Amino acid sequence: MYPTETSPGPVPVQQLGTPVSPMARTAPVPAATDPAIIRNFCIIAHIDHGKSTLADRMLQLTGAVQQRDMKAQYLDRMDIERERGITIKSQAVRVPWEMDGTAYCLNMIDTPGHVDFTYEVSRSLAACEGAILLVDAAQGIEAQTLANLYLAMENNMTIIPVLNKIDLPAAQPEKYAAEIANLIGGEPEDVLLVSGKTGMGVEALLDQIVRDIPPPVGDPAAPARAMIFDSVYDTYRGVVTYVRVVDGHLKPRERIQMMSTRATHELLEIGVSSPEPTVCQGLGVGEVGYLITGVKDVRQSKVGDTVTTLHKPAAQSLGGYQDPKPMVFSGLYPLDGTDYPVLRDALQKFTLNDAALVYEPETSAALGFGFRVGFLGLLHLEITRERLEREYNLDLISTAPNVEYEVTLEDKKVLTVTNPSEYPTGKIAEVREPMVAATILAPTEFVGAIMELCQQRRGVMGGMDYLSEDRVEIRYRLPLAEIVFDFFDLLKSKTRGYGSLDWKADGDQVSDLVKVDILLQGEQVDAFSAITHRDKAYAYGVMMTGKLRELIPRQQFEVPIQAAIGARIIARESIRAIRKDVLAKCYGGDITRKRKLLEKQKEGKKRMKMVGRVEVPQEAFIAALSSDESKDKSKK
Amino acid sequence: MPSTLPLGDPAPGDGVLPGQAADGAAGRGFSLYAHIPFCAVRCGYCDFNTYTATELGGGASQDAYAATAASEVTFAARAMQESGLPERKLATVFFGGGTPTLLPARDLVSVLRSATDAWGVSQDAEITTEANPDSVSQDSLRELADGGFTRVSFGMQSAVPHVLRVLDRTHDPARVPQAIEWARTAGLKVSVDLIYGTPGESELDWATSVRTALSYQPDHISAYSLIVEDGTKLAAQIRRGQVPGIEDDDHAAKYTLADALFQAAGLAWYEVSNWARTPEDACRHNLAYWHGDDWWGIGPGAHSHIGGVRWWNVKHPTAYAGRLARGQSPAAGRETLNAETREMERIMLLTRLSGGIQVDSLSAGARHAMAQLIADELIDARAAFAGRLQLTLRGRLLADAVVRRLLPD
Numbered sequence A: 001m002y003p004t005e006t007s008p009g010p011v012p013v014q015q016l017g018t019p020v021s022p023m024a025r026t027a028p029v030p031a032a033t034d035p036a037i038i039r040n041f042c043i044i045a046h047i048d049h050g051k052s053t054l055a056d057r058m059l060q061l062t063g064a065v066q067q068r069d070m071k072a073q074y075l076d077r078m079d080i081e082r083e084r085g086i087t088i089k090s091q092a093v094r095v096p097w098e099m100d101g102t103a104y105c106l107n108m109i110d111t112p113g114h115v116d117f118t119y120e121v122s123r124s125l126a127a128c129e130g131a132i133l134l135v136d137a138a139q140g141i142e143a144q145t146l147a148n149l150y151l152a153m154e155n156n157m158t159i160i161p162v163l164n165k166i167d168l169p170a171a172q173p174e175k176y177a178a179e180i181a182n183l184i185g186g187e188p189e190d191v192l193l194v195s196g197k198t199g200m201g202v203e204a205l206l207d208q209i210v211r212d213i214p215p216p217v218g219d220p221a222a223p224a225r226a227m228i229f230d231s232v233y234d235t236y237r238g239v240v241t242y243v244r245v246v247d248g249h250l251k252p253r254e255r256i257q258m259m260s261t262r263a264t265h266e267l268l269e270i271g272v273s274s275p276e277p278t279v280c281q282g283l284g285v286g287e288v289g290y291l292i293t294g295v296k297d298v299r300q301s302k303v304g305d306t307v308t309t310l311h312k313p314a315a316q317s318l319g320g321y322q323d324p325k326p327m328v329f330s331g332l333y334p335l336d337g338t339d340y341p342v343l344r345d346a347l348q349k350f351t352l353n354d355a356a357l358v359y360e361p362e363t364s365a366a367l368g369f370g371f372r373v374g375f376l377g378l379l380h381l382e383i384t385r386e387r388l389e390r391e392y393n394l395d396l397i398s399t400a401p402n403v404e405y406e407v408t409l410e411d412k413k414v415l416t417v418t419n420p421s422e423y424p425t426g427k428i429a430e431v432r433e434p435m436v437a438a439t440i441l442a443p444t445e446f447v448g449a450i451m452e453l454c455q456q457r458r459g460v461m462g463g464m465d466y467l468s469e470d471r472v473e474i475r476y477r478l479p480l481a482e483i484v485f486d487f488f489d490l491l492k493s494k495t496r497g498y499g500s501l502d503w504k505a506d507g508d509q510v511s512d513l514v515k516v517d518i519l520l521q522g523e524q525v526d527a528f529s530a531i532t533h534r535d536k537a538y539a540y541g542v543m544m545t546g547k548l549r550e551l552i553p554r555q556q557f558e559v560p561i562q563a564a565i566g567a568r569i570i571a572r573e574s575i576r577a578i579r580k581d582v583l584a585k586c587y588g589g590d591i592t593r594k595r596k597l598l599e600k601q602k603e604g605k606k607r608m609k610m611v612g613r614v615e616v617p618q619e620a621f622i623a624a625l626s627s628d629e630s631k632d633k634s635k636k
Numbered sequence B: 001m002p003s004t005l006p007l008g009d010p011a012p013g014d015g016v017l018p019g020q021a022a023d024g025a026a027g028r029g030f031s032l033y034a035h036i037p038f039c040a041v042r043c044g045y046c047d048f049n050t051y052t053a054t055e056l057g058g059g060a061s062q063d064a065y066a067a068t069a070a071s072e073v074t075f076a077a078r079a080m081q082e083s084g085l086p087e088r089k090l091a092t093v094f095f096g097g098g099t100p101t102l103l104p105a106r107d108l109v110s111v112l113r114s115a116t117d118a119w120g121v122s123q124d125a126e127i128t129t130e131a132n133p134d135s136v137s138q139d140s141l142r143e144l145a146d147g148g149f150t151r152v153s154f155g156m157q158s159a160v161p162h163v164l165r166v167l168d169r170t171h172d173p174a175r176v177p178q179a180i181e182w183a184r185t186a187g188l189k190v191s192v193d194l195i196y197g198t199p200g201e202s203e204l205d206w207a208t209s210v211r212t213a214l215s216y217q218p219d220h221i222s223a224y225s226l227i228v229e230d231g232t233k234l235a236a237q238i239r240r241g242q243v244p245g246i247e248d249d250d251h252a253a254k255y256t257l258a259d260a261l262f263q264a265a266g267l268a269w270y271e272v273s274n275w276a277r278t279p280e281d282a283c284r285h286n287l288a289y290w291h292g293d294d295w296w297g298i299g300p301g302a303h304s305h306i307g308g309v310r311w312w313n314v315k316h317p318t319a320y321a322g323r324l325a326r327g328q329s330p331a332a333g334r335e336t337l338n339a340e341t342r343e344m345e346r347i348m349l350l351t352r353l354s355g356g357i358q359v360d361s362l363s364a365g366a367r368h369a370m371a372q373l374i375a376d377e378l379i380d381a382r383a384a385f386a387g388r389l390q391l392t393l394r395g396r397l398l399a400d401a402v403v404r405r406l407l408p409d
C-alpha cells in the first residue's frame, strides 16, 4: 500500500497494516495521512514537573518505543541532558494512537522547562494546535507554568490542563485543580490527573488529546508551505531541518526553496521521528517531520523560515520567527593559548546548532586570545562551556558574566558594551542597562521577603495577584544584571524552596553605573573589571580584592591589590611578600632531586600569567572568575 | 619512609662510566661519601635512607656492613680505573647517615682504611663523621681520631626539651657538651647540626638553642629549617592536626635571628645553611658538592658524581649487599648531564655559597636579570660591580627564587 496524494480520510483500523501496539494496531502512513486524524501538541510545564517522563509513558503506550529499549527521559538524548536531568532541546515525535476504532497520528513535542530555553517552547508551539499544560500536583502552578501558558494562549492553542505526579503522597490534586481552573477557566473536574511515573491516567489523556485538540487545517492543493521550527547540525547527516507542513506537500528529490533567502536545495531525504528517524515518501498538510538537503550550516536553514518548492513556490511566507537574543556575555579563553584555533572551530560548530549563541574574537591582556560569547542565561553559558570542554577536550576560563550596556558619550556617540574592558574612559552622558519583567510565584507568607530582595536588587513592583488563598504572583521590573546571577538562589533560600521565577526582556533604562577596575601592583587586570551600579561598586571591590588576596600566592615583593572607579581607589588589600623560598636542608649528595625540584618549579612558572611582575597562577584566575553564584546552577 | 630515588637511565653492571666522566678529571678534587644506613630509632621528621635494627630483622646486616661497604670501595676503585679516570688522592671523606656512630668505631675506621688503601689520602684531608650525641663515648671518639678522622658533626638539633620531643630526639641535652668536650680532647674538629621551625618552637626557644650551641664554641654550625617530608610521621601528625603546621615566615624570622647570633659570635655564613668560625673551618666535603667536584658515594641509596655523571645506589641494604656479593654495581640508575643541565646545576649550587658566582661566567640573560635582583635587594650591589654575584641576607632566604630568575625560561 503506497501513499497517495489524495487524502484517504479516516481509515478504519482493520484495513491498515500490521499491528504496532495493543493500543494502536496500525499507524497512519506519512504523506498519506488525512489532516483530520492528525493531532499536533506539545507538553509545556515548569521545570521538573515531569514533561519528559510523561512523554516516556506516551512513547511506551503507543508502542513507539519497545519495552526493552525504554529508558527514563527517553527524549533527553544529549549526555548533558541526561547528566543534569533536564531537557535543553525540544524533541518532536510522531506516534500512533487509536480511539473508537480509528487510528490517529499524534505529533508530540517535549519542551524544556528552564527559563533560559523559553525560546525552544515558542518554536515548538508554532508547530502545534494544542498544548498539554502539565502541573506537578505537589507543587502547583509555578512561574514557568504561567510563562509557557501565556505563550500558548498567545498562539491560540487549545490547552489541556493536567496534574502530574498524583502518585506522590504530597500531591494535592483538588487544591491545584482549583488553582488551574481559576487561572484558565473551566471546572476543576476538567483537569486530568495522571502519573508519568506509574502511567496512571495517560491513556485517558491520549484520548482527550484526540477529542479536544483540533486537527490541523491547510490547503493540500495550495503551493507548499512548511514552517521550520528546529534546525540541527548532525555530523553524519549534515543539517537536519524540522518542519511542520501547513499547506501543500513536500516530496523526496524535489527542489525546495527557503523563502527568506530564495536559496534552493534538493531534498535528499524526508522523514519523521518516531522517535528514531524514519524515511518516508513525503509530508502532507499538518504533518511534522524532518528534511535533509546536504546543507552544512544551520544558518542556511533558519528556524522561523518557510520552506516552499521551486516548481510551485508560495507567494506569502508563514509568520516569521525572531532569533533569541543573547542576554549574558562572558569571555571564553583557552587555558593553553595554543588551543585558540580549537576553540574557534568548536564555537563555529556550536553555532550551527544553537542560533542563540553569538561570539566574536577578543583579546585580554591577562588571558590572551579568546572570544566574547553571548548566551541566553547562565545555564546556557554553563552548558555551552561544559560541552566545549568535554567535546573538544579544552580547558577554558570564562570571565565574570555581564549583560549588555548602551553607553552614550557626551558627544552623542552611542556604544554597545558587552565587555567591561571596552567601557569608555571618556565623558559619559548616560548608560542604559537591560531590564526584565519578572514574575515570581510563592506562598503568601514569603511576600515580605521577596519584596525585600527585589528592592535590594533595584526592582520596581508592577503588581501582585492572588492565585489562590495562599499563593501569590508578584511582578517586578528589575535590571537584568541584578537577576541573572545569584537572584534565583537567593529567592529559593528566602522562600524555603517554594518560590519560582520567570522573566523576559523588558526594554532598558538609564542607570547610575560605573566600571570597577582591579589593579595588581598598580596594573589593571582587564579580566577582573566589572560594570556595576554605583551603590554596589564597593561591595564588588571588597569581594574581588579579598578573593584575590587569598588566591594569588605570595611574591618576592609586597603586592597591593586595589579596586578603583577611574582614579579613585575604593577598596584595597595586600599580599605580603614571601620571606623564605629556599630549601635549607642537608640534602647531601642528592643534587638530582634538588635539580628536579627546580625544574618542576620552573615548569610551574610557565603556567603562570604575568600581570606586570606579579605571577598569577591560572587557577587563581579560574577561581576568582568562577563567581560563587555561578556554581551549580543546573536547576532553575 | 626513606626518601625516594630519582628516575634515571639504567646503570651498567660493571660500573664503568661514560667517556665524558674522565674529561678534565685531573683538575677536579675527588672525595668519598660513606653512607651508614642505621639508626637506633627513626625520628618522626626524617626521610633519609636509614633503617632500625627491627626494620632489618636483627643486627646481622649491621655487623656485616663494614665489609660490604669496603667491597664497594674495591669495586669503585676498579671501575674508575676502567673508566680511564686518573689516580687521585682523597681530598675529603664524609661518613653520613643514618647514624654512622651506631657502628663500632673500629668498623668505621676499617671502611676508612679500605678507602685510603685504595686511593690514598691527601696530607690535609678532611675526614668527618656524623654522630648522634648519645651514640658516642670518650673511647669511641678517641678511636675514630686515632683511626684518621679529623672532624665530627653532632646532631644536636635543639637544646629545648619540648622541641626535642616533637622531633623524637632521644638524647639528653646535657650529653651534647659532654660529647663535644670528648671530641675536642681527642683532637677532632666539631660541628653541630641545628633544626629550626619545629612545630611548637617559639623564637625564644630557638634563640636558646642557638645560644646554647654557641656556648659550646663549635668550629662549625649547620642550621636547617625543618622540612616536612611526604610520608613521614611528622607529615601525618600535621595532616591530622596533632601538631601545628610549618610557617615560612617563622623560618625566615628564625634564620635571620640565627644568622645575627652566629655572626656576633664570630661565625660567618659560607653556604645558605652553614656557618664556620674561619674559612678553614668550612666543611670542605660539603663545598666539594657545591663546587661540582667528583665523589664516589658508597652505601645503599648513596649518590655519586663524576664529571657530569650522577648515579645512585639501590636503597635497601639487603639489595645493596646482594649486588656487591654478585660482583655487580649497586647503582640503581644514573644520568649523564648535558651542557645545559650542568650549567643549571652550577648556578643552582654556586648561588648558595657566600663566594657566589663569577659574573662573567654567566649567560647574557642571567646577567641581565641581575639588575632587577639588585633592585629587589636579593644580591649584593657592590659585589656585582666587582664582578661577583653574591646573595644578600634577603637573597639567602629567597635563594631558590634567585636561581629561578637566573635560569633561562
Ligand SMILES: Nc1nc2c(ncn2[C@@H]2O[C@H](COP(=O)(O)OP(=O)(O)OP(=O)(O)O)[C@@H](O)[C@H]2O)c(=O)[nH]1
Pocket: A045, A046, A047, A048, A049, A050, A051, A052, A053, A054, A073, A085, A086, A087, A088, A111, A112, A113, A114, A164, A165, A166, A167, A168, A194, A195, A196, A197, A198
Ligand atoms: N513521583 C513521580 N515523579 C515523577 C513523575 N513524573 C516525573 N517525575 C520525576 O520528576 C523529575 C523530573 O522529571 P522530568 O520528566 O525530567 O521533568 P521535565 O519537566 O521534563 O523537566 P525539564 O525538562 O528539565 O523541564 C524526575 O525525577 C522524574 O522521575 C510522576 O508522575 N511521579
Ligand SMILES: C[S@@+](CC[C@H](N)C(=O)[O-])C[C@H]1O[C@@H](n2cnc3c(N)ncnc32)[C@H](O)[C@@H]1O
Pocket: A584, A585, A586, B045, B046, B047, B048, B096, B097, B098, B099, B100, B130, B131, B132, B154, B155, B156, B157, B193, B194, B195, B224, B225, B226, B227, B228, B229
Ligand atoms: C640525616 S641526618 C644524619 C645525622 C644524624 N643521624 C642526626 O640525625 O643527627 C643529617 C642532618 O639532617 C638534618 N635533617 C634530617 N631530616 C631533616 C628534615 N626533615 N628537615 C630538616 N633537616 C633535616 C638533621 O639536622 C640532621 O642533623
Ligand code: SF4
Pocket: B038, B039, B041, B042, B043, B046, B047, B048, B050, B097, B098, B099, B132, B155
Ligand atoms: S637519627 Fe638522624 S638519620 Fe636517624 S632518623 Fe634521626 S635524623 Fe634521621
Ligand SMILES: [Mg+2]
Pocket: A051, A052, A053, A076, A086, A087, A110, A111, A112, A113
Ligand atoms: Mg524534560
